Structure formats: structure tokens, C-alpha cells
Amino acid sequence: MPALHDFTTWEPLLTLLRAEYGGRAAAGTGHMTGSISSTGWRLKVLPRDEQFLARAAAPVQRALVEAGVREAMFAADVSRDGRTVLHVFGTSPAMESRSGLRIPSPGTLVLVEDAVAEPWRRRPEPVPGAVPAPSADPALLERTLRERLPDAVGATEEEIAAAEERLGVALPEELRALYRATRVSPVGPDGSGDWEADFAEQQAAESAVGCELGSLDSLFIADATLRPCPWRYAAVEAAVTPPDAAVQGLAGSPGWIAFGSNGGDHFAVDLTPGPGGHLGQVILIGHEENIGAELYGDSLTELVLNRFESGAPEGHAVRQARATVRIGERPDPADLVSSAHPDLEVVEILRRSGAPLSLAPVVGLPRLRTLTAHPGTLADPLEIAGLTGLEYLGIGPDEWRVLLDAGAVPKGLSAVSVEVRGDEHPLTVVDVANDLLALWDRPPIARTSIEGHLPHPGVSGS
CATH class of the missing domain: 3.80.10 (Leucine-rich repeat, LRR (right-handed beta-alpha superhelix))
Structure with a gap:
């Protein structure tokens, strides 16, 4: 990487920064430091003229691209007569993203490869006494959807069994009833090829159910891998489930089967409820949260009958207090x-x-x-x-x-x-x-x- 490690590549940027640092750098009593990437920079002292800065930084950014380097942290010690020692720091595979960190921090160092923080290793606690809510009625759910979607094509038992094998978990009876009424073809290249027909089918299913319903083939397990989180933030989270909680305070669970969304958050059927919950309850997994989910309804039947209109996330106590x-x-x-x-x-x-x-x-x-x-x-x-x-x-x-x-x-x-x-x-x-x-x-x-x-x-x- 000769260009990146050539002083002339850095000289325009360092000259500009030396002028901005003023007396400290000129007198040799301070050091100039920052980091620069191919798309931006973070500097302790930011020059007033951003266009001038962009021109001065351009040679370094080109050198980064040529070297295949994402970002470089640097420090320059400048003596009174202009003699300069520039230190350019690379990265390590052990470094996580440095986004938002103070200079000159290298960010989090992962000492054990592929390790994740404890809340992301936490498994759900068994709740032996958990049963479906009284409102759960698979037969009523299927009958209601067939009435609302008389032309829909439902999934066969073989297709449902294939989905269960793919997921590694048996679908609860309510979810099976839903997809027996409408299998919902995915829109786009993976669908039937008839984009307009597939889109119309999805729109009809969304109206009948009350949320953006995924196809049978798009069901997925919302385990902790759904919420990847850098160590710096994951380490200060806590997965806590109060004794009366309806939903376990987890990053994800092998018992959360995601079937739909509201455009950003995921709806899931919960097969690992908290001590105060019901087997098969519907939860909302927020995309802005790292831990936990909110109870949205005691049963899928209840929510579909009301087209999800009466469902609202249950407020929860501060779990990490x-x-x-x-x-x-x-x-x-x-x-x-x-x-x-x-x-x-x-x-x-x-x-x-x-x-x-x-x-x-x-x-x-x-x-x-x-x-x-x-x-x-x-x-x-x-x-x-x-x-x-x-x-x-x-x-x-x-x-x-x-x-x-x-x-x-x-x-x-x-x-x-x-x-x-x-x-x-x-x-x-x-x-x-x-x-x-x-x-x-x-x-x-x-x-x-x-x-x-x-x-x-x-x-x-x-």
C-alpha cells in the first residue's frame, strides 16, 4: 500500500489540519488525530471550509480505495520546524465497527472469535403450565378467513408439513388453520410469475387478516440472530423476565414464529411465553429494540376476528431495573x-x-x-x-x-x-x-x- 503510506498522500490534509490546530501543533505541544474512510472522516478539529477539506482528504480516500482499506485512524506529531511523524493505523479482524466512537478509540475488540454477549445466548425458560388462550379457536379462524377470502387457495397438509420440517418446529393449530385458508403466494421472481395476481392475493390476505401476511414459505424463526447487535451495546443489555410477564425478555427465541409485519416490526406466534402468557399468543417484535417483544393479542383468532384493530402492545415494566x-x-x-x-x-x-x-x-x-x-x-x-x-x-x-x-x-x-x-x-x-x-x-x-x-x-x- 505505497500510496496510503506515502507522506505526500497525506500532506494536503495534514497541512490543512496544522493550520486549524493553530499554536498547539505548531509549537509541538499537541498531536493531530482523526480517522478517514473512503466516504467521510472524523476529526478532532474540523476545518471551517468543508469543500477545502474534501479536496485535501481526496488523495487519502483514493489511496484507501486502491488499497482495499475501509478506514484508517491516524495521528501526526508536528514539531515547531514542521518535521512530522505520521502514524497510520490499520484495522484488525478482531475490531468491531467504530461508528460513533470517540477518537482515538479502536472500538470493541472481540477476543473470542464469533462470541456474542450473554443476552444473545440466553434460551427461553420452560413454562410447563402454559396453555392456549380461551379465545384461540382454529376452526373459527379458518372458517372466518374462508368467508373473507372465498377465492383464495389454501396450503395443503404436505406444504404445511414441509414448512414445519424447514423450520424445525411444529406449527401451532391457529397458524396451520390460517395457511389452510390462504397460502399467500410471494410477490416477485420467487412467486408464480404473475406479479399482478400475486400482489392482489397479498392485498386481499392483508385486508382479511389485518396485517402484512407473509407466505407459508416466508415463515421464519425469530431467534437472536434476527437482532445482531455490536458487543458494545449488547454487553450492557439484560435479558430479564419478571415473574408475571406475558413475554419472556429475550433477544429472540426458537419458539417465536414470525408470520407477518406492520411494515417495520414483526408479528410472531409465541410458543415460549412468559409465566403470565398463553401458548400461541401473538407478539410484536420491535425493530428498534434489542431485547424482548410486546404482547399484541392473546390469540391469533382474536386478532384476525378484529383484523388486528384491537391489538395494541401491552406496556411492560422496566425489565432491567x-x-x-x-x-x-x-x-x-x-x-x-x-x-x-x-x-x-x-x-x-x-x-x-x-x-x-x-x-x-x-x-x-x-x-x-x-x-x-x-x-x-x-x-x-x-x-x-x-x-x-x-x-x-x-x-x-x-x-x-x-x-x-x-x-x-x-x-x-x-x-x-x-x-x-x-x-x-x-x-x-x-x-x-x-x-x-x-x-x-x-x-x-x-x-x-x-x-x-x-x-x-x-x-x-x-
Whole structure:
């Protein structure tokens, strides 16, 4: 990648940034840092003239495309006489997306390949006493739909059996009754080839049922893979099901059979209800939520009879109240002493005023699996060694260095992050990240240093 690692490729951008950084960079007391991709950039100091910036960044963006590199983080140390050392950082297969993160963070590092956060591994709890709702009536459901769709072609028992074999689960009687009344041909290349007829059939089925009904062949299991979530966000979620909940608080379930939508969210028949639910109830899986689903109706029969008009998501209590704690928000009534209980899974310590916190109150908690702490908020980073159940840890580079030097990095971690304030030098952050990756024998973040010379700052920027 000679062009990407050629100082002249970066010179227009660095010259512009040096002028914008002003005295700090010119006097050699600061470093210029940011990241750039083929489609945009994130810079600590943003030049006022965006068109001028676009022209200056263009050579770097072309070099990224030529090298097949998605994004590069950089840092430049400029001395008073213009001598410059540019550090260009690559990526590692262990890095997740850095979208929205502070520079110079490398983002989440996945130490165990293909690992996912605990809520995405959570399986539904069995509810042996669960039965269909009194309103469930497959015969009435099928009769109603045949009356509303007298010309519809229903699925055969063989086609229903084939769908069950594909899904690996027996369809509940209500869902079987629905597709015996109308099989719903998929519109487009996979359908019958008669686009207008297929579309008309779908429109008729939607009117009869009350939601956008998928074809028998498009039924799918809404398990946790339906909601892929980066570790940084998944690790601070908690899959909690209150004792009276109608729906289990899961990322997904092998018992959620999705059959329709409202244009964005999925309707599913629930074969793994919560303690307060019914077998075969209809739930709404929100596309903006990572965990859980809402009860939409006790039965498919009930909803179809009313064309889904009376269905409305059941409000739910705050499921994560005891499982997660965020310290440092305003107002900040939370503290570790009052929050320490056996159900606690996630501790987030945000930027805060006051003395650094001791982790002693949460040492030994059986379910604690995630800790994130803004740099400088921990009194003694070595207390982390007592949190033996951690699978995700996000702390500052100084705190990581304490653990690394002491050989006290928790062995059970699956993913980590190096939290930054924004003033850290990328070299420091990447060195810590690479030391962590080395402990798990993961590919390091590549780093190349290039020397060059920048003209005296005097560029107007326009």
C-alpha cells in the first residue's frame, strides 16, 4: 500500500489540519488525530471550509480505495520546524465497527472469535403450565378467513408439513388453520410469475387478516440472530423476565414464529411465553429494540376476528431495573453500595465528578458480566481481578496498563474496549489494544510510521 503510506498522500490534509490546530501543533505541544474512510472522516478539529477539506482528504480516500482499506485512524506529531511523524493505523479482524466512537478509540475488540454477549445466548425458560388462550379457536379462524377470502387457495397438509420440517418446529393449530385458508403466494421472481395476481392475493390476505401476511414459505424463526447487535451495546443489555410477564425478555427465541409485519416490526406466534402468557399468543417484535417483544393479542383468532384493530402492545415494566446500573448520569442517585445485589449483571460508570469509586461492593457478585468505566473513575483498577465472571470490560488505557503489567487481566473475557476521553495519543491506545489482542492470540492492529515535513502554518483554509 505505497500510496496510503506515502507522506505526500497525506500532506494536503495534514497541512490543512496544522493550520486549524493553530499554536498547539505548531509549537509541538499537541498531536493531530482523526480517522478517514473512503466516504467521510472524523476529526478532532474540523476545518471551517468543508469543500477545502474534501479536496485535501481526496488523495487519502483514493489511496484507501486502491488499497482495499475501509478506514484508517491516524495521528501526526508536528514539531515547531514542521518535521512530522505520521502514524497510520490499520484495522484488525478482531475490531468491531467504530461508528460513533470517540477518537482515538479502536472500538470493541472481540477476543473470542464469533462470541456474542450473554443476552444473545440466553434460551427461553420452560413454562410447563402454559396453555392456549380461551379465545384461540382454529376452526373459527379458518372458517372466518374462508368467508373473507372465498377465492383464495389454501396450503395443503404436505406444504404445511414441509414448512414445519424447514423450520424445525411444529406449527401451532391457529397458524396451520390460517395457511389452510390462504397460502399467500410471494410477490416477485420467487412467486408464480404473475406479479399482478400475486400482489392482489397479498392485498386481499392483508385486508382479511389485518396485517402484512407473509407466505407459508416466508415463515421464519425469530431467534437472536434476527437482532445482531455490536458487543458494545449488547454487553450492557439484560435479558430479564419478571415473574408475571406475558413475554419472556429475550433477544429472540426458537419458539417465536414470525408470520407477518406492520411494515417495520414483526408479528410472531409465541410458543415460549412468559409465566403470565398463553401458548400461541401473538407478539410484536420491535425493530428498534434489542431485547424482548410486546404482547399484541392473546390469540391469533382474536386478532384476525378484529383484523388486528384491537391489538395494541401491552406496556411492560422496566425489565432491567435490578440487572443494570449506570452511575454518573444526571441526576445520579445510583451508587455501587445500594446497587450491589445478586441479580446485578451490568455496571456502567460514566464521566462523573467526585472521588474515584471502589469496586469492592460488587466483588463476588455471581451474575456480574459487564463493567465499563470512564477513564479515571476507578480508585483501584486491580479490584477488577476480583470480578471473575466478566465477559466484557471497557476501561481507560491507564487502567488497562495497570492490569496488563500486573498480569491481572480477567481470563474469561470475550470482548473488551479501551475507553478514551479523547486527549489520549493513539499510539498509547493502540499499544494497549495490541497487548490485549496478543493475550488471546488475535491479529494486532497494524501501525505504520512515516516521516515528512509540513510547511509553516499560514494556509487560510479557503
